[in-house]
Amino acid sequence: MKARRMSAGLRPRTGRTIWDSHAGKLVWSTNISAAGSSNNGTVAVISDIGNLVLLRREEDGEVVLWQSMDHPTDTWLPGFRIGLNKLTGEVQTLTAWKNYADPAPGAYSLGIDPNGTSQFFISWNRTTRFWGSGEWNGDIFSGIPEMTSHYIYNFEFVSDANASYFTYSLQDPAVISRLVMDISGQIRQLTWVPSLQQWMLIWTEPHQLCDVHAVCGAFGVCDEKGEPFCSCLSGFRPVSVTDWELGDRTLGCRRNSPLQLQCDDRGTNSDSAQDDAFLLMAGISLPRNPASFAQASSAEEDCRSICMRNCDCSAYAYGSGCALWYGDLLNMQKLSDDTAGGGNNGVFVRMSHATMDGGDAPSKRRKKTIALASSIAAAILALSATVSVVVISYKRRQTNLRQAEAAPEDGNSLLMALKYSDLRRATKNFSKKIGGGSFGSVYKGTLPGGNNCNCNAATIAVKRLEGLLCLGEKQFRNEVRTIGTIHHVNLVRLRGFSSRGSTDRLLVYDYMPNGSLDKALFFGRSTTCRPLLSWRARFQIAVGAARGLLYLHDGCRDRIIHCDVKPENILLDEGMVAKVADFGMAKLVGREFSRVLTTVRGTIGYLAPEWISGVPITAKADVYSYGMVLMEIISGRRNARYCSSEEKGMMMSEYFPLVAARMVSEGEPLVGLLDERLNGDVDERELDRACRVACWCVQDDEADRPTMEQVVQALEGVVAVDVPPIPTSLLAFSDDAGPATSLITGAYHGRFPS
Structure with a gap:
């Protein structure tokens, strides 16, 4: 690809080089001045590495007036520099877009350590550093060991009296690659795949999206496995729904109803106005923004009272001591089922009674709630007795229908949900292993025939799943049922399954006597x-x-x-x-x-x-x-x-x-x-x-x-x-x-x- 040149327009009064649209509107400016008020031989050149350079022709050559590689935005191209000009103090950083539709500077930026070490930091709002690359050792960054598996890049660190900067190149010039400071707060290395006509992700840091500081904003909860990955606490809603839809959640969430606070000059909430209460947010991690700790001997009620009296206190948690959070709550994360305990009893968030679904309500409201709950419970008991009779009758009919169905070869039998204990007995406690494959081992077993039909005992192959603990129970059952509907003469048919929590999951297939x-x-x-x-x-x-x-x-x-x-x-x-x-x-x-x-x-x-x-x-x-x-x-x-x-x-x-x-x-x-x-x-x-x-x-x-x-x-x-x-x-x-x-x-x- 050859460098391309074009004439650059000059604003008559200021001399700043600009780009004009067909409508004559200013769309971009370099914010530099050129001598004179007319075109004096200034040209714009796009180089092979993607650098836009403004040149002025002079008798002894060309003078660089401005170049885009000195002013990176959200994208770092090979050959460009990210670093610090020690003479001018100018810093080259990558700054994320505000959102997917607005290229204005966003909350996250990537830059070199201004203290002179050979490492990068990702910052939030140019103040809070939450990720570091580790220092450069000549081959890789110590905090990114996986760089050793990517041989297509050559990174170089330069530090002298004039500047400290990083640059990189590609071993294969035909490869098209870029590094982007994404609006999510992650840096992402992308490579273009011509055959697919799309960008391919090579690596990203931080690896986990929920490790990005304030990625879901104030009072937002991050769920690494969720879609979308950000949600608001109960009783809160996004500050800007439009920004959330465009990928920017940094504004976070706000209360559905404002707090009812009456504060004196010292920020103390008066007793007469204590109409707010606290709602327990279970299943989420404690906020990672700093908390202050009251005395360790405080009782939970004392902890709540301390927070209630302070108008700036947003939440409290009580474990070995009393932890208090003031202002916005940041960096909360949804906990998985197996980590929801771990000594974390949840955080109590200050709420308005107008939006509370429960929590620490006044005694009168609690009495009304108890009375209403009692009435509902009585109705449910009566209804459940009726439903139980219907369900038992329905199950008996379904059992009879299932036993009366034709042989499995008819292609219409139902996928069976079997008991784990039955399959353990059928395989003699998983004693006869006949194979293994992706995600588990396979055992031979025998299911007894029905007592009320002429069904013969069936030989089965039972696969004991391993490595799929990330799947939730409902998700596992739904997807297994989907697979159970797939029938073809050249596919091993799934006959049933068993699921007992996330650790004991079994799939039941037809047994193939001639093996693999x-x-x-x-x-x-x-x-x-x-x-x-x-x-x-x-x-x-x-x-x-x-x-x-x-x-x-x-x-x-x-x-x-x-x-x-x-x-x-x-x-x-x-x-x-x-x-x-x-x-x-x-x-x-x-x-x-x-x-x-x-x-x-x-x-x-x-x-x-x-x-x-x-x-x-x-x-x-x-x-x-x-x-x-x-x-x-x-x-x-x-x-x-x-x-x-x-x-x-x-x-x-x-x-x-x-x-x-x-x-x-x-x-x-x-x-x-x-x-x-x-x-x-x-x-x-x-x-x-x-x-x-x-x-x-x-x-x-x-x-x-x-x-x-x-x-x-x-x-x-x-x-x-x-x-x-x-x-x-x-x-x-x-x-x-x-x-x-x-x-x-x-x-x-x-x-x-x-």
Whole structure:
């Protein structure tokens, strides 16, 4: 990209260089003066690094009058500086926008330590520092150890008599990247992804949004897992709903009704005006803005009285002592269920009786409340007795209906909510483990048949979930029920579930007597413990697994990305029909994939390149994993270094997917790729289609990979398959690959037939 020049207009009276719209209105000014009152050879230049420079031509060269890199706003581009000019005292900082629609300076800013140390601080309102990068050690900031995993940036710290500043560059000039001081109070490193036409988040600090100072403003509560993440305390509402909708919550919340205070000159609330009370805000952390502490021996009632008498006291809490907060309450956070205790009994917030739903009300009002509650309780007791009779009758009818239903194969049986104790007995206390996968282990069990029907005992596979404790009970049940409605011949069916709190969660599946594909392919190579899978069986398994993934991607109401396609998650029923398993867990954690991913999910060896590069995941990640599985179905081996005989025309100790891609690309006989145990017993047309499809699926650029619909059509011979190029990432596994070989960017852009 070449630097571009344009004439800059000069305001006639002040000489300040400006930009004018077509309407002739002032839209931007540099606030500098130029000699004379007319255009004197001043030009504006946009450099390759995005720097807007105002130059004046003189006989001995060009003089820089002003440049945008000296005046950063919310964005830090490579080559720009963030630091301190020691001669002029001018500071270059990043300042967030006020909100998403207003570029005026907001509350948060990022700047270098003015005391001269080599670190950054994020500040709130230019006063309160709440995050520091740690000092620069020449490679990384000590407070950001994850910088070691990002090799595309070169940071540099310069400190001399004139200035102290940081700058950074990119190892690959073709990459487009920027660092932004976001209105949320977080700094965010973003990289442009051309194939997706959007920005990708690389890293952010602070990691947790609720660690940002005053992110929800006064009397606001932050919920890291909530949507929206900010809410007001009970009895409060946003100061500006418009600002909240535009992303700026720093103004916080205000009371629905003002306090009824009558204060004397000393700020003491008169006894006659003590019409306010305190409402307990449970389930939230104590405010993190400083509190004063009264004597440790004070009783809770004394603590309340002290706060009541002081007009400036907003809240109190009583634990080992009496803590008092004055003015606004900041940095409160919603506590999770398992941390809601921990010695925190909540904070009592001063409220007006006009908006109180409960709390410390006067005795007369308390008596009225008790009387009303008693009346309601009596009515509820009478109603509950009636409802109990109806519910018991309804449950009996439902049990009879459930027992009288047809066999499970009819596709219409209900998802069962089972008792944890029943499943523990069914699996003999989880004693027979038959496998494991994402988020848990799988055990074999037997459910007894019904007492009032001819139902036979059913063999089941019970998955004991681990690592999903973040899901709430209601959320877990709703999502499991959603998965329970998904039925396809090539998907393992979810029959039931059990949930006992957040630690004991079980999923009940049909038992697959022939186990998983990995056992059928790999475990019998050196023994005769399992029959050898014929080519006909392998090809049908490949087609069946593809159909199952196609249904997840396009056949469900909500697209489901499996995220962990591998032989262990393809099960075989009694007829050797392939059934994709573990797709439920992809749905249960699916909302993570609507955000920018910061962690890799899946299994090494089957991960698409975008997992490694951090690009947001689409269904094409499953296509890549399927391609790797298809190669293993063909070879009967893991996709590791491939050692084979010279007469087969293969390089010794080569990565099998690379060998396959080369042979397909060069038109060599593909029988050499086949599992040698099959002795060449194969339909060569099916083998050719399978090899080509597998090589298309593992292309680096997801735009070059087929959809699962195209995969199924190609395997079935409905469409012809062109010869695919060799994926660039596979070349990194070649013995002669150089260190500059990219594992992420593909150089080929072939076309899969539509």
